Amino acid sequence: MQKFKVTFLPDNLSVAVEKDKTILAAAISAGVYINSNCAGDGICGRCKVIVNQGQVHSQPNGIITAQEKKNNVYLACLTTIHSDLEVLIPDSSRINFDKLTPEELEERLSGLYSKAEDIQSVKAKFQDKVFKHSPFATKLYLELPQPTLNDSISDLERLYRALRSFGEFPVVATGLFNIRQLGELLRDYAWKVTVTLGRRNDAVEIVLIEPNDTTARNFGLCFDIGTTTISGQLINLNSKKILGTKATYNQQAAFGSDVITRIVYAAKTDGLEKLHNAVSDTMNQIIKDLVSEHKVSLFDVNCIVCSGNTTMIHLFLSMDPAHIRREPYVPTANFLPVLRAAEAGININPRGLLSCVPGVSSYVGGDTTAGVLSSGIYQKEEPCILIDIGTNGEIVLGNRDFLVACAASAGPAFEGSGVTSGMRASSGAIQKVSINKNDFSVKYSTIQNKLPRGICGSGYIDLLSEMLESGIIDKGGKIKAAGKRIRSTDNGVEFVVCFKEEIQAQADIVINEADIENLKRSKGAIYSATAILVKHLALEFSAISKIFIAGGFGTYLDIEKAINIGLLPDLERSKFVFIGNSSLAGSREILLSSQAMAMADALASKITYFELSVDPGYMEEYSQALFFPHTDLTKFPTVKF
Secondary structure, three states: EEEEEEEEEOOOEEEEEEEOOOOHHHHHHHOOOOOOOOOOOOOOOEEEEEEOOOOOHHHHHOOHHHHHHOHHHHHEEHEEEEEEEEEEEOOHHHHOOOOOOHHHHHOOOOOOOOOOOHHHHHHHHHOOOOOOOOOOOEEEEEEOOOEEEOEEOOOOHHHHHHHHHHOOOOOOOEEEEHHHHHHHHHHHOEEEEEEEEEEEOEEEEEEEEEEEOOOOEEEEEEEEEEOOEEEEEEEEEEOOOEEEEEEEHHHHHHHOHHHHHHHHHOOOOOOHHHHHHHHHHHHHHHHHHHHHHHHOOHHEEEEEEEOOOOOHHHOOOOOHHHHHOOOOOOOOOOOOOEEEEHOOOOOOOOOOEEEEEEOOOOOOHHHHHHHHHHHHHOOOOOOEEEEEEEEEEEEEEOOOOEEEEEEOOOOOOHHOOOOOOEEOOOOOEEEEEOOOOOOOOOEHHHHHHOOEEEOHHHHHHHHHHHHHHHEEEOOOOOOOOOOOOOEEEOOOOEEEEHHHHHHHHOOEEEHHHHHHHHHHHHHHHHHHHHHHHHHHHOHHHOOOOOEEOHHHHHHHHOOOHHOOOOOOOOOOOHHHHEEOHHHHHHHHHHHHHHHHHHHHHHHHHHHHEHHHHOOOOOHHHHHOOOOOHHHHHHHOOOOOO
């Protein structure tokens, strides 16, 4: 088949692709990532590119304006290649997968306060007990007695006997690789060896046998595989010390911004493989960077624990996720056996083990289980709520007697997707906003104090609250005021947050009525899901002891303004607690303790999944939440607009 050369600017990267391939497909092949929130369906309009040279064919759509057509602007997902091309990707269409800076990491991965705290002190403050240190992989140094005529058991039995002198082990097993080298290894090194033991389901496996004493070199990894961000930590399994943390954006974003679009993409030819590789390649790069910076050999990294929502784990392990979105919404697996990391394409010790935190259902995954574990709500006497505000917002209500979870289809608006000037919470994102009530002038702060590039989720919450308080929008989200910052567009009236001349940008940073509608639906989904869950268990919000807010989102969240717009219930502010990346924290606890691993299994079995769509009152509750803050203002007595 005829192939053409496509060159992407300003990267100056080229790739040869077959005729009739889309520009989006060519960009992915070249390692250039273009915004495509809809996974190439041509409906989000985020993948606009400029064709400087060459012939293309584009399907008609209503997203490209007449003026853009004159300027050779096309949607990359709907435009096929018919000659050699030169394509310019503007900043507004790019996905930057840069690693997060150390400052961003500290903000995103911090504990219960704005600054990171040691895991032990955090758990001592908010949890009744700290799990016993018994890591996923353990090293033991053995000096075996040499065989004699009076002690002539086999080499393998001799090894097992020595192990059991340390205590009672479940069934001990090992692989043929270790058995084949055992006889020579023991005799060459005077019967002095180190065995690496890994917990593999209900048994203990001898993962590796090494000569002499290597017990000081025992490391593991924990990962949170998020829809937006992948975070990893390198841990010294002996000391429990966190040696390093890395995070970067999930490159699957090139195939869709949410789990549903990625499930749809997985059904395409090679789609599942591409989605798997996007995750495994990202994780391997994080691992490579961590071990290099901390001078650790990959051979000494013996295990890894991963948490993530159900779809992310399916894609990571190359399991077909199709039935997650088809009624009755059944995943391939919630509880997975311990695997070899190599089976998932992860580069650690070739015989190293991989465990995935168990999930609850198709839309309440292992990240929620890990969050329940690390927050400690399963130990509380009074009912507590855990809220992870994200594309698929998970909510858990419970205490030591019960745990019930649901998933709110909030959409990606609060993660900066599907809104005109939205972006993730990274450098240059507007995170704080205030508006002068008299002239509607805007003051703002950005992450890392950089020039503004867009607005992240916490910035949108501030902005909506300020627009309400200033009278710019009414409780239905319509822009009613007039002024130099307010103008009419095809997407309804818009409010200009930053003029492009002020920020040296190509376009103004704005919010329009279509954006407000998206944000209103997102906040309504979170609040109504929480309210229905409380009502379903015959409780009142006043009975809730604590509301734990998980994820990097909470780092910048202003509780007062979140209540003002009706995202969170109107409760005493002291009841709200930020707990950072609870998914990663839970994975780390499981990595470091077999007790935590067993508890995670027990919690995933204990949590009851509540399907919101079957509750007869849910749609009414959701409809009432589609106002700022709510149609029933008695539920928000402290909000005064």
